[in-house]
Amino acid sequence: MREYSRTDRVADQIQQELALLIQREVKDPRLGMLTVSAAKVSRDLSYSDVYVTLLGDDSPERIKENLAVLKRAAGFLRSQLARTIQLRHVPELRFHYDESVVRGHHLSSLINTAVADDRKRSAERGDDDSEDGAPGTTPDA
Structure with missing residues (x-):
């Protein structure tokens, strides 16, 4: 079994700390309700890709605007991370929109x-569905 690598631990800690920092410290009114869904750190810990999702209005314009706000706040957030995370070098933050939630809803x-x-086709043909939900089978009488 693969052990929990250092990059995974750092990514998890960055994800948790950024979620709190964005909620409490970033005061830009254009920033909507967002969640930090994931963080991935490069092997050399030089950069971190941070994935966020928007709650509510997730139009392309709002997504672009929120990512721009986060990009501009990246230096501030990185300096705040340096205070809480004990690393010699805090990774550069790169923000991305996580489309997995939208894709999940669509699927x-x-x-x-x-x-x-x-079910509609089955009902139109007159097939009876059994109680276990298997189409085309009839319950025993």
Whole structure:
């Protein structure tokens, strides 16, 4: 089993600390409600890719605006991280929008639509669904 590497530990700590710092210290009114979903640190700890998601309005314009605010605050956030994380060199912060939540919602809605369509077709054909949900089977009488 692979052991928990130093870069993974540093990334987890950066993720936790940045979530608090952005919430408490960044006072830009353009910054929406966002969460730090992940952080990945390079092997040499020179940079960290930080992935954020927006709650509520996630239009492309809002995403771009929030990333610009975070990019401008990156130096401040890095200096604040240096105070809390005991590292010789704090990684440079690069912010990215995490689309996995949006993709997950989209895939979930596609699956729900497909299941509803299957049930509708099954009902139109007159097939009875058993209690376990297997299409085309009938419960024993």
